[in-house]
Every structure is written in C-alpha cells, then in structure tokens.
Amino acid sequence: MKLNLLTFILITTTLSLNAQVVGLNHTHFTQADSLRGSLRPERTNYDVLKYHLKLKVEPDKKFISGSNTISFEVLNDLSTMQLDLFENMQIDSIVYAENQLAYKREFNAVFIDFPEALKEGLKDSLQFYYHGNPQVAKNAPWDGGFVWETDEDGNPWVGVAVQGTGASLWYPNKDHQSDEPEEAQIDIAVPNGLMNVSNGRLVGEKDLGNGFTEWQWKVVNPINNYNIMLNIANYEHFSDTYNDLTLDYYVLPYNLEKAKQQFEEVKDMMACFYEKMGPYPFEEDGYKLVETPYLGMEHQSAVAYGNKYQKGYLGRDLSGTGIGLRWDFIIIHESGHEWYGNSITANDIADMWIHEGFTSYTESIFIECQWGKEDALAYLKGIRNNIGNKTKIIGEYGVNAEGSSDMYSKGANLLNTIRSIYNDDELWWNTLRDYTKTFRHQTIDSKQMEDFFDAATEVDLKPVFEQYLRKTALPILELKAADDAVLYRWQADVKDFKMPVDVFVDEEEIRLNATSAWQKLEDAEVDEIELNSLEFYVEVKKEANQ
Template sequence: MRNIVLILAIFTTATNISCAQVLSDKDGKYTEADSLRGSLRPERAFDVQKYHLKLKVEPEKQFISGSNSISFIAEENLKTIQIDLFENMKVDSILQQGKKLDYNRKHNAVFIDLKEKIETDEKGEIQFYYSGNPIVAKNAPWDGGFVWDKDKNGDPWVGVAVQGTGASLWYPNKDHQSDEPEEVQLDIAVPNGLMNVSNGQFLGEKDLGNGFTEWSWKTVNPINNYNVMINIANYEHFHDTYKNLDLDYYVLPYNLEKAKKQFAEVKDIMACFYEKMGPYPFEEDGFKLVETPYLGMEHQSAVAYGNEYMMGYKGTDLSGTGIGLKWDFIIIHESGHEWYGNSITAKDIADMWVHEGFTSYTESIYIECRWGKDDALEYLKGLRDNIENKETVIGDYGVNAEGSGDMYYKGSNLLNTIRSIYNDDGLWWNTLRDYTATFKHQLVNTQQVEDFFNHATKVDLQPVFDQYLRHTDLPKLEFRKKDGKTQARWVADVENFKMPVDIFIKGVEKRIYPSKNWQTLDGNPDLNDIKINELKFYIDSNLGK
C-alpha cells in the first residue's frame, strides 16, 4: 500500500531518506572555508598513515579532552601543514619530537609550522592536544555532531555522526575524503560502568583508577575519517560468526532479546552480499552492529543501529510497495555501505553517488536474494516517487559539496537501467563482483566507475552516465505516427544520445535502439499498443500524454 504523503513528509524533513549524510545546501555560493575543507592545498600534500586518538569523554559535562598522534608521509617538501579542527574546539598544544609548534587558525583549519622540515617521501609525526565541548547534533544523523542522551535506565548513552559536517568537529585530522589512514587506534576513557565501542578489533579495557575506564580499539584496514567513531553506553554484548567473519553486537541491556531476534538477519545479509558482491571487505576488523541514540550510520566495522528493532524504515516502507516492510532498512542499507562507501570510497564528496547509489541498490540486491527479482524490480520502481530530478546527482568538485539527494534512488535506478542494458544477468553480477574486488580499499572518482562498467559491454554507456548524473532531466523516449509509420527518438541533453530500451508491443517484449533522430519501428505498431518496460528502465516518455 502506497503512502505518498508520509514518504514526502519524511523526505522534506530529513532532506535525504537514507540518513547517510548531511547534504550540501550551498546553491553554488562557496566560501573560503569550503575551499579549505574541499581542496587539496600544498599544506595538505601528505598521506596520513595512522591516527592514534587518546581521549577522555565526560558525558555530564558534554566535554572531551586528549590528543591525536598523526603519522604521515610527505608527498612534497613540507614546512607548514594543514590539520582540520572546528574552531569551537580549543587547541591545547601541538608537538613535533617533543617540541611545541607554532600555529594559526583560519575557519576550521589549523596551519602548523613544523620545527623540522619534512622532505618528500619522509615520514612525519605530530601530537595534537585539544579539548572542548563538540557541536551537539540537533537531528542526527542529518546534521553532524555529538548526541548526549540517556537510556531508559538513566545511564549515559553517547553517539556521534559527522558525515558531511566533518570528522574535524570532534578530532583533529586531514578532513578530506581522499586520504584514509591505514590504521586507527582509539583509547577512549569513559566513566566506570560504561563501555566504549569503536571501530576494528577490541584490544582491551583498563581501569585508570580515577573513576574512568579506558577502552581500546584498533583498525588494521584503511578507514575514512567520518567512519572513525565512539559509542558509549552500558552495553550488553553478544557474539556470532559467519564463515570466518566475527559478528559482534552491542545493545542496551533491556533490548538484548529483541536484538538477538532482529540481528539474526545479518547472516542472511552476509550470505546474499558475499554471493552478489563478494566477501566482506574488512574481515580482520570484524563486523559490529552498535545500538545508537540516532537512526543509523555506516561506521566502518561498527555500524550504528537505531531503527528501534522495526522492519522497514522505522516501520515505514520508502518504496510504498509493501516490500520494504519485509526487512530492517537500517541493517541492510548501512551494512551495504561496508562494500560501497567504506571499501570503495569517492575521492571527492561531489561523487557521493558512488557511495549512495550503489548502497541503495544493495537494498534491491537483498530483496532479490530473499524474495526474487520481480520484487526487487518493483521495489526500485516504487522508490522513484522519492526522486526530484531538480539538481544534478554529481556535485561541485573541490569545495566540499555533494550533489543532490537523488544520488540515492536515481543512482540505484541508474544501476538497474545499466543492468537492463547489459541484458545478461550473469554478466551483470560478474561485473559487479569484479568492480567490488578491483577497487577494494581504494579511492575512486566517477569516471573510473563509468569506465569499468562501460568496458564490460559493447553498448557505449558514457552518454547514459552523462545524462543521468550530469543533467537533471531523464532521457525522454518520444513516439509518433507520421506518414503511416510509427517512429521513436530520444530527447536528451547529451549530444548524440543513444540507449537501447525494452518495450512491449501488444504484451510482447522487444528491444529497440533509438537515437536522437526519428527511427521507424518494425511492424508500425499502433501507439496505444506500446508500453515501456518501466521495471527495467527508468526513463520518461510521451506515451499516454
């Protein structure tokens, strides 16, 4: 049953339904602060190797304090480096080899003068000490910041969501999506009786003797800045496995039984995704679901879960078909990000459709595994009611700007259209698995993705990608009767646009190959006998208009 009013209300309130990041609202007006965050300036000519965060978190004061040791390799000769930290946070001191460094601040960037110049390809390290009350999220995860909450037992319950807003709102780092540290260690001290859960492997806990316990975690795989995370609560933990993968769950005590039932779906997810997309890309760091006081986020190896143990998206179906109520949206969508977004990461957030379009498509992959292709196609078609086609999917480069919220469902419907162009499911799944393996743990741009999927088929997909990603309108398939002949053509922004498409003529499916010039259809069918195969192709047409 379709509930358009509810879907549109959610869309208007949240900006993007899938809750994965804060979308830009710059309207093409960018500031110096945007360029400092979004561009790779000479002061950012270094490759981060490791972050080692050592922090004390005081929930009652909503205060954090500590340090980040930043190890890096210079890509050019460096005398000054840029590290990002929101200007409301205090810089206590910055050290290099035990010596204090001078620095100056501009917006959310800190420019640090190194005591010792670092030559190209040399290693460098600084210790950045800081403290403060980080920004509090008003509506996480759609706006970035800390969530200082309490559970039903009155115990502190703390989470953080920063994608889009920036990881530098709570810890100093090179806050650009093109640079992922090879590893991160987090030593997080929290009040006794509470637990901190972070990314990667659990190293142990240590009572500091001052009313705080330090919980240590470490990733051994590259990780994006916005995925580095802390989750603090009086958690209960339970464990499972899938093949060689550790599955760990951290939930509030009174939700333990519900979680054991709801999270059983994870094994079905893994079985499906392993088959269709390839093995879990962070096996060494394990997979975790962590209950959070906000809806959800794809935090690598520690996925945030706040869907309140409901099916669908907080009990609703974003497709309006009823199919979305068969599974827990947050578990499936945010887990899909482990492959697309966390393992394969866009270099510039202008290309965030590479994260969100593919991950939204994983929703239909899971449906196809469990309930069949027909339901998957129906679900994707239902999601089109959430697409606006008013702004381009790709954003502006170099200024920390994403494209439109259409990156989700226009992105997933684009992928379904490309699958239909392939017209060979075996080829499609092989190409998707090859893509996932080829770019595992890598940074990519849109062109690389386009080239990969284009290479697998004889059809030139570049005009298709250009129309769907770089223009707002859908390609329109027009039909007409002229001189007794039935003709078709494409109307599109892209010059010389071509794309095969499947139509039904009196219920019989037929593939046609229109261009921007009128072409006569075989058999001269009556216009009333023609229908687009809308389950396979997301296009516009003049049929019935």
C-alpha cells in the same frame, strides 16, 4: 506527483539518512568551504598513515579532552601542514620531535609550520593535544555532532554522527575523503560502569584508577575519517559468526532478547552480499552492530543501529509496495555501505552518489536474494517516488559540496537501468563483483566507476552516465505515429544521446537501439507500445495519429 506534508518529510528524511547534505541548494561557496573541500600542497604533500586517538569523555560535562597522534609520510617537501579541527575546539599544543610547533587557525583549518621543511620520503608523527565541548547534533544523523542521551535506566548513552559535517568537529585530522589512514587506534576513557565501542577489534580494557576505564580498539584497514567513531553506553554484548566472519552486537541490556531475534537477519544478508558483491571487505576488523541513540550510520566495522528493532524504516515502507516491510532497512542499508562508501570511497564528496546510489541498490539486491527479481524490480520502481529530478546528482568539486539527494533512489535506478542495458545478468553480477574487488580499499572518482562499467559492455554508456548524473531531467523516449509504423527517438540534454531500451509491442518484448535521430519501427502502432518500466527508468512521450 504532489506530496502531502507527511510524505515530503518522510522522503526528505530518508534521502538524507546517511549524509548531512552540505551542498544541497547551496550555490555560494566561501573560503571556509574551499579550505575544507580543496586539495592544496598543505594537504597533498603528505599522506596520513595512522591516527591514534587517546581521549577522555565526560558525559556529565559534554566534554572531551586528549590527543591524536598523526603518523604520516612526506610525499613532497613539506614546510606547512594543514590539519582540520572545528574552531570551537581548543588547541593545547601541537608537538613534533619534542618541540611545540607554531600554527595559525583559519575557520576550521589549522596550518602548522615546521621550523625546517620536512623532506620527501620521511615517515614520522606529531601529537595534537586539544579539548572542548564538541558540536552537539540537533537531529542526528541529519546534522553533525555528538548525541548526549541517557537510556531508560538513566545511564549515559553517547554517540557521534559526522558525515558531511566533518570528523574534525571532534578530532583533528586531514578532513578530506581522498586520504584515509591505513590503520587507526581509538583509546577512549569513559566513566567506570560504561563501555566504549569503536571500530575494529577490542585490544584492551584498562582501569585508569581515577573513576574512568579506557577501552582500546584497533582498525587494521583503511578507514574514512567520518567512520572513526565512539559509542558509549552500558552495553550488553553477544556474538555470532558467518563462516569465518565474526559478528558482534552491542545493545542496551533491556533490548537484548529483541536484538538476538532481529539481528538474525545479518547472516542472510551476508550470504546474499557475499554471493552478489564479494566478501565482506573488512574481515580482519570484524562486523559489528552497535545500538545508538540516533537512527543509523555506516561506521566501518561498527555499524550504528537505531531502528528500534522494527522491519522497514522505523516501521514504514519507503517504496510504497509493502516489500520494504519484510526486512530491517537500517541493517541492510548501513551494512551495504561497508562495500560502497567504506571500502570504495569517493575522492571528493561531490561524487557521494557512488556511496549512496550503490548502497541504495544493495537494498534491492537483498530483496532479490530473499524474494526474487520481480520483487526487487518492484521495490526499485516504488522508490522512484522519492526522486525530484530538480538538481543534478554530482555536486561541485573542491568545496565539500554534495549533489542532489536524488543520489539515493535515482542512483539505484540508474544502476538497475545499466543492468538492463547489459541484458545479461551473469555479466552484471560478474562486473559488480569485479568492481568491488578492483577498487577494494581505494578512493576513486565517478569517472573511474563509469569507465569500469562502460568497459564491461559493447554498449557506449558514456552518454547514459552523463545524462543521469550531470543533468537533471530524465531522457524522454518520443514515440510518434507514422504510416503503418512508429517513429522513435530520444530527447535528452546530452548531445547525440543514445541508449538501448526495451519495450513491449503487443505484449512482445523488443529492444529499440534508440538515438537522438528518428528511427522507424515497422508494423506497429503507438498505442500498443509500452515501456518495460520495471527495468528502465525513463520518461515516455507518445504522439498518436490525430
């Protein structure tokens, strides 16, 4: 279809909602890309156990200073450790066992040398002191950096969005998705009168006596580097519960009444997601929505909310069906990431579709819970207008490169197609819940996910995943007239492609176990065959009698 400029901007913005897409249309990779995206002994020889950030934030100067204490376990003898910090940030010192360590910097990587190799099995920590003016986002969350804004009352309003660009733009860490700290403490000092809201539970508030108050937060679950976050404002707090789960909300004071009404949707969402996907993965850390000066991000247990208390996506329906205007897109989508992206995390950013495809599918899950399966299927079909099918969903491994932004809507429609192949909704929901349980709090790759869903059915899903994830075009169901019959087969990039598909023949639904070889459907005509397009995302090519 042809897109006018406004539609194109809307679609591009939507598909980039959660990630700064660093790999899109990027084919020439540099040493800096490899240092950020690859796993070498300087990274793999140790496992991060905990981050303890202790920072002072000065909004008037757009300046941060402090330290990160990094606890780690040595997995193999370690003489050099790679950490990451953007090169515009200044290193004050790196201290281990009360001694300053030597280091060298290469692009955004910091290589730290130990006087003697640390031995396998050692658990220890180092302190990394630094300061600087961190990168400012030009258009968060679509690019990475700090957002230094003021609210309507003139108070500082500060946030950060770094997915894709990297958490190392504001604090030192092993900036690779394969290694998550088991816990984190985030102590942020801000000017008196302001509050900082970070991930997990508030464990302390301390007046430092110098015009700053330190807000101390603790996370007791594994957390992605890009999810560790600060949010600074003159916040108003209110709370609720869903069963035993605490629901905490931090909003600007003049939006309090609107927030109380809008955030009622959270309890309906939780009821739906608990039923269809399993329990909230971070009950110990609680669930929060935090009003931010940018649209939204899935910051674990502190979801960023900037949808201006509207239904849809800033008041717009991304599916073109009207269904998307019944609910708040940011609440549902970003919270869906708690299960897919935050609890189950891609080892490599190349597999980000297992964050974004599944989370986009959670939008339809919520619709199905609220308004039924027919509306959910109509919504999924509507968002196909956002798909380009020009580049593959899975990106390049080892260079911090995402695949196509089709990972959102095409990923969701792939999952809907898999559900339709299952042809058994009880099996589908059981498999989805088992998936979230089996890989809870783990980092995985796409193949592990594919194998899991493949094992749940007798149908061989391997060629399906291969075509949709690693090729660009959709499979084409070819229908050709023959004497008193119709010939059918798949045309696809994957050799010997096969996939069952449901069609209507004179309004009767039947399943074709189509392969790349011609098969015959007796007593049928091409013109009377229609694809079940709500449940299967494929193309159809018909060739009637001449």
